[in-house]
Amino acid sequence: MTTxxxxxxxxxARFGFSATPRLDAELLLAHALGIERSVLLLDLDRAVPAAFAALVERRAAHEPVAYITGSRGFxxxxxxxxxxxxxxxADSETLIEAAIAHFADRPPTTILDLGTGPGTLLLTLLDIWPDVRGIGVDRSAAALGYARRNATIAGGRAMLVQGDWATAVAGRFDLVVANPPYIATGATLPPEVAGFEPAAALFAGPEGLDDYRRLAAMLRACVAPTGAVLLEIGFDQADAVxxxxxxxxxxxxxxxxxxxNPRVVLAVARGGA
Structure with a gap:
């Protein structure tokens, strides 16, 4: 019996290409066993299910662990x-921390998440602030499918809309957040990113700034006069953005x-809060 x-x-040993090979293996084995990783670590002499071998092969081909298990902690x-x-x-948690700090005295009432993906930023903020409502926008039907599955977290306080950035919504919001594509087209990425994650959510022109240019022109119309914008950026894009x-x-x-590294830009209208 293999333990x-x-x-x-x-x-x-097979996941030597990964920055976290042991963690990857533990997450996959816990998934194969249908238990939490913490439970697995309490008994490492347990038997290994046959399904684990197939998961190892998928990860050895550089498929992301999150795609194999179907979930990611954030x-x-x-x-x-x-x-x-x-x-x-994990870098995107910097934006969550910035939002909490900025609204420490009084939470926002409404949130707009542009390029919501699986709902990462919007649903995390709604979970932190239980009386807040928000809208998440994304062009990708596939990404919104995952966002809708995750939206049960918000108990009906999240509306999800398919559309092109802020053109899909009307009105002004106390907080506007976005983690847009910011990688330069042609940049070399790890195989697990380049080979599996959606290019439309990664690449943004020769400088990685194309979507920031579009967003910047839209933001004044969708953020409240005393509201705030939080944008995630690449480590070398602070000056340009x-x-x-x-x-x-x-x-x-x-x-x-x-x-x-510079990771999030907080923007407020000059003279605003």
């Missing part, structure tokens, strides 16, 4: 994800991720 301890050692949530939806990243927002009358401030 979990033995199987994890073999799988970990903040305090477990979100359903799969092909066609951008996988939530800040300039685009300044042209539209916004004052900006940066928030950095755990690695010390």
């Amino acid at each position: 979990a301890r033995q199987a994890l050692a073999v799988a970990t 903040w305090t949530l477990d979100l359903a994800v799969g092909p066609g939806a951008l996988i939530p990243r 800040g300039a685009l927002l300044a042209e539209q009358g916004f004052a900006t401030r940066l928030h950095h991720d755990l690695g010390g």
Whole structure:
């Protein structure tokens, strides 16, 4: 009998391309067993189900763990994800922290999430603020399918709309958030990203700025006069995105991720809160 301890050692060795090979193996084995990873780690002498071998082969072919298991943890949530939806990243939690800090005295009443994907930002914020309502917009029907599955978290407080950025909605919102595509077309990405995640959610022209240009021109019309905009950015895009927002009358401030990189731009109308 192969034990979990033995199987994890073999799988970990095969996942040498990953930044987290042991964690990947543990998540896949827990998924195959139908238990939480924490439960698995309490008994590493348990038997290994036959289904685990197929999961190892999929990961060895660089398929993302989140697509294999069908879920990804973000903040305090477990979100359903799969092909066609951008996988939530830990770096995006910087935006959640920035939102909490900015609205520390009084939560927003309404939120607009542009490019919501599987609902990552919108649903996390609605979970944090139980009296807030929001709208998530995405062009991708596949991504919205996952967002609708995840929207049960919000208990009817989330509306999901298929459309092109802010052209799909009307009105002004206290908080507008977005994690748009920001990778330069032609940039080299890890195989598990380039080969599996949707290109439309990753690439944005030769400088990675095409979608920021479109968004900047729309934001004044959809954020409340005393509201705020939070945009996730690439680590080297702070100056360029800040300039685009300044042209539209916004004052900006940066928030950095755990690695010390500029990760989120907070924008408010000049003279606003």
